[in-house]
Amino acid sequence: MTKLKEKLLEKIESWRPRTTKLIKEQGDTKIGDITIAQTIGGMRGVKCLITDISYLDPIEGIRFRGYTIPEVLEKLPKPPGAETPYVEGFVYLLLTGDIPTENEANEIADEFKKRKEVPKYVFDVLNALPADSHPMAMFSSAILSMQKESEFVKSYHSGIGKMDYWNPTYEDSLNLLAKLPEIGAYIYRKKYRNNDIIPPDPNLDFGGNFAHMMGIDKPYDDLSRLYFILHSDHESGNVSAHTGHLVASALSDVYYAISAMINGLAGPLHGLANEMVLRWIQEVMGKMGGKTPNKEEMKKFVWDTLNSGQVIPGYGHAVLRKTDPRYEAQRDFCLKHLPDDPIFEYVSILYDVVPDILAEHGKAKNPWPNVDAQSGVIQWYYGIKEYDFYTVLFGIGRAIGVLCNIIWDRALGYPIERPKSLTTDMLEKIASGK
Ligand code: AMX
Secondary structure, rough: OOHHHHHHHHHHHHHHHHHHHHHHHHHHOOOOOHHHHHOOOOOOOOOOOOOOEEEEOOOOOEEOOEEOOOHHHOOOOOOOOOOOOHHHHHHHHHHHOOOHHHHHHHHHHHHHHHHHOHHHHHHHHHOOOOOOHHEEEHHHHHHHHHHOOOHHHHHHHOOHHHOOOHHHHHOOOHHHHHHHHHHHHHHHHHHHHHOOOOOOOOOOOOHHHHHHHHHHOOOHHHHHHHHHHHHHOOOOOHHHHHHHHHHHHHOOOOOHHHHHHHHOOOOOOOOOOOHHHHHHHHHHHHHOOOOOOOOHHHHHHHHHHHHHHOOOOOOOOOOOOOOOHHHHHHHHHHHHHOOOOOHHHHHHHHHHHHHHHHHHHOOOOOEOOHHHHHHHHHHOOOOOOOOOHHHHHHHHHHHHHHHHHHHHHHHHOOOOOOOOOOHHHHHHHHHOOO
């Protein structure tokens, strides 16, 4: 057993009595009421999920295992000469709740290196798909094609006990995660760089190797690490995290669960919003003939979009009620590395005008920018102009959080999800007090 796995087992064994005690002794304690508006309205705010990996405060934003984004970026070990931390060390933090030492981060980096070879048939599957397939459909298919590799399925069929489910799930999770950068980069280079594939470099870390396989120079490796960490987890209720958890709750293995979570992420109200932001900005740029709009001109574009019944992509959030700290972390990166970029200027002007307009418009509960308002601009700057691809980057990051959650779901024996639905008739009867 590796040191990480030993430590994880120790953590799991000391955590289990807390869960058992809560169910046994406090199982009937109420934590909230549910209204008709919440039932019809996508369960907004209903407290019915549990995770210890991250928590999203509406004002403060995300904390990973109790740490804010600036704390994570400061405390985690970084590869030599790098600005941003090892993704591998971040995985260690999400799994164990502890900040790893340099050695511990390196050990998990070695684990990833051992597991990262992508089976040849995955490339055959990708090559067999229609050339105009969306990169998210390709990514999801590639992940699903590896389902037959599942260690969990083998162990389940051989009669493994419930308390041990987490162990083969951990194996599957690390096996899958280690392969995602190469699959993502392959999709990009196949689709947008004439199939000119760059083989992985066995000496590089998760983010560094991804940048290398994308064929993009420094500091894109720093950006990749930052991007994957920022997009990893946003507690459990968002569509991708919830889908991953839901599918895995049926004891479907992580290949099924992560393929499904990628499909949820591909929606324009969720992960695809980063693509929509760039599309929207490019449209405005086209109308402006390349010139940067002043604030009054930009206000008009924003109002035109709202008046045509569309949302302003990259703004608003189901939980957050202030500027997303993931937006701020990426903005800091832009201010350091691309302060004069014209698209970054657009993004900055939008930040100046959109919140007031959305407040005046009066619909969105949160007029502030979310993670997606800022992420496409950086990718564009480093040469990834095919915005169809942006959500694949989000998907690589999100897989980190969802997989860590699924390992813990299994460790704590969380059951299959099965909420209850009512009919409209029943809601009308409840409302009228009958
Ligand atoms: N522009 C215009 N209208 C908006 C808006 C925006 N950016 N954000 C919310 N609204 C509207 C909603 O469409 C809704 O209108 P309706 O009553 O006519 O249906 C109303 O305001 C109330 O919505 P809400 O409670 O504030 O938000 P929500 O929880 O229903 O939805 C979200 C949240 C993110 C889907 C929504 O803000 C949105 O569509 N934003 C634009 C797309 C986007 O940026 N998505 C990415 C989110 C982050 C992520 O998951 N990657």
